[in-house]
Amino acid sequence: MYQLNKVDKKFPGVHALKSVDFTIGRGEIVGLVGENGAGKSTLMKVIYGAYQPDGGTITIGGKTVRFQNPRQAMDHGIGMVFQEQSLITNLTVAENIFLGFEQQFVRWGVIDWKAMNAAARRQLAKVRLDIDPATVTSKLSFAQRQLVELAKVLTLEERIDGDLVILLDEPTSVLAREEVELLFRLVRELTSRASFIFVSHRMDEVLELSDRIYVMKDGAVVDVVAQDAAEVEAIQRKMVGRDIDKEYYREQKQKPYDPSKVLLSFDRVSLEGRYEDISFDLHAGEVLCLVGTEGAGREAILRTVFGLERPTSGRVSVKGAPYARTNAQEAVARGVGYVPRERKVEGIVNGMTVYENMTLSQMKKYSSGGILRIAEERALAEEWIRRLSIKTPDVHKDCGGLSGGNQQKVVLAKWRSGGSDIILLDHPTRGLDIGAKEDVYDMIREMSDAGAGIVLVADTLEEAIGLSHTILVLRDGVARKRFDMAPGDKPSLYDLVHHMI
């Protein structure tokens, strides 16, 4: 019924979808699994019209369609239930359900609220939710909101003729076990009205619910398995399956760390709602990699180290002593450097020059009495441009105009030149091309040779395995397993995935 034929999507530097074929029949539930970055979300965006494919065709009932935006996709019966809930919390349930489609209730220019609420009640009945449609959305539980979203998407049923395809993006991530079961029962019932595409990182749930499962890796569909033939282990192997190129991750350059020198230590640290009871030591020269799915607590741990979150219990010590005040200034003063995931938001200041960005965290060293010594700043920047071969015409270039890889180098230069020796890297290679990635790997090796400790959240599992001395596998905020990664004797991807999901 709904079909993608050889759909291709490219972004600068990334081939996000490689000739993907995808079909879904009437009343079918199709699962979609893959690692972070395998192309699941790009595929979904193509399906619900947020992205336009560069190649290939989309057909519905044999006719070729092309969506300019999600609204057009909706007009063809494709609805999306978002992972981050998209309800507007200060509006009522009914207003949310009919947001953008109020016209049907307008009489002489005013909205007939009674009619709207009655219609909303009919939608809510479809998802067996017995609440007053005039309730303000913020008063609902997360599970109820999820159902309201579903009800909202189901309004398509009345609006269009033809079949419905509903995408569910990680719908269970905020739900308790019994709520999940309720949702699944409901989805199965609703297959009489619509087909579903179900995306989740919880393999057991995908297996339980889906009729067929698409396995994605590196932007391509690597396998399609029917439910009765599906095995968790086989799917996991397909999700990761590729031999690691040891050369690529500079594994031969990995040197043992100095176990006598502890830079950072977590002692049974918890942050409510994010992670629990995490303990580890980071040593000089060690690359410690946090592995887990999105939301497993990796980023929250980094933010705790950087003083942006205050742990609810446990003890964090940096070079032997806890923070006196939990904030980023204190962390920077103690030698912690943070390379966040969103370079554009938190990595570099757009509009400031290369040298201004490099000294941003250490202006005190380049000023006397509040007056900057700009010549020294420039000299520093020139030195690091040479050391990291940053491609920029000169130190005065606006950092926002550099390529992603070079921006990343500027951020790393900022922390290294300031003498930071605990470096937190959150997806440092995301969105970089191969050459730039290799530069980043070299830099990581150099930093650990120089005695810095690195906490890494890697972009892919291969990267994590290739680069790290130690891996901590997290699942739902709990440390499941710790691996020592001696060069040449590293666990396989499959060993890790096994503990992740």
Added chain:
Amino acid sequence: MATLQSTTTVTTRARPRAAISRDALLKWAPLLVLLVLCAIFTLMEPRFLSIRNFARILIAASPALMVAVGVTFIIIMGSIDLSMEGTVSVCAVAFAFCFLWLGGTLASWAWLAIPFAMLVGGLLGFVNGLIHVRLKIPSFMASLAMGFVGTGLAMVMTGGDRIRIEDELFRSLLTERILGFPLMVYVAGLFLLLGWFIQTRTTLGRNFYAVGGGEDLAVASGLNVARVRVLGYTLAGVFFAVGALLAVGRIGIAETATGNNFMFISITAVVVGGTALWGGIGGVWNTLVGVLIVFVIDNGMVVIGLPGYVQDGVLGILVILAVILSTDRKSISFVK
């Protein structure tokens, strides 16, 4: 079901080049506008282009320039300061009282009234900044309220009276001329250079740009953003005080009304000069050009004999044009 065919996929190629010329346009547009305005007024009335008339423009512009330079720093941070009218009034009145009380002439200890007024300005700015940062009140509301408090305070201090400053030495700001321009123009020039120095050469100036360009990033680089903000408002307060001193020097009177009109003129000047309202872009030279545009229009309209209300309309249109030019609408999805 209808087939939807794409028509808009290939039109985005030419953008990089357009972006470059847009940047250049943004950078030089204000100066261009200023030159075009001067040319038009000169064509319509040759007397416009004379030292005498330029001196007139600069005398009128000097106090506003100081206020505008002060608020420039705040706007670079992405905030706004609307307290200038109140602050200028309080500083002017405080200066006048202190000056008369200490002897009434610059030749005596009364010169101390000048640093005193700047101290008062800085203090008002400091309080303004604290209210904004500590109580987490949006800057426009905190500063607007502080401005009203200032106007009220000035009224209480003077009881509605005007205070005359007749000291010849102080009035030489206006009366003493070098190369045809009175001293106050040079004083304003010096403080403009000071502002430029702060903007480019001090950690504080750099921090303004960092906060305006990316506050999350400033935090993630270990900057004390709250401190930067409070210092920014304090600095702005000092510049408002200098503006107040020049305003008193210009007319020889300190009163509650001394601060009138500074809000509209200074914000207009900053925006017309090309400093972006969401922060991170611009500087004191932009502000100089902006202030000159405002006062050239003011003066030119009078010279060619147009009524004053036309001038307000022209200024309003210019502000809108400036904001349209300097806004990258592609990157902004919502405006509140």
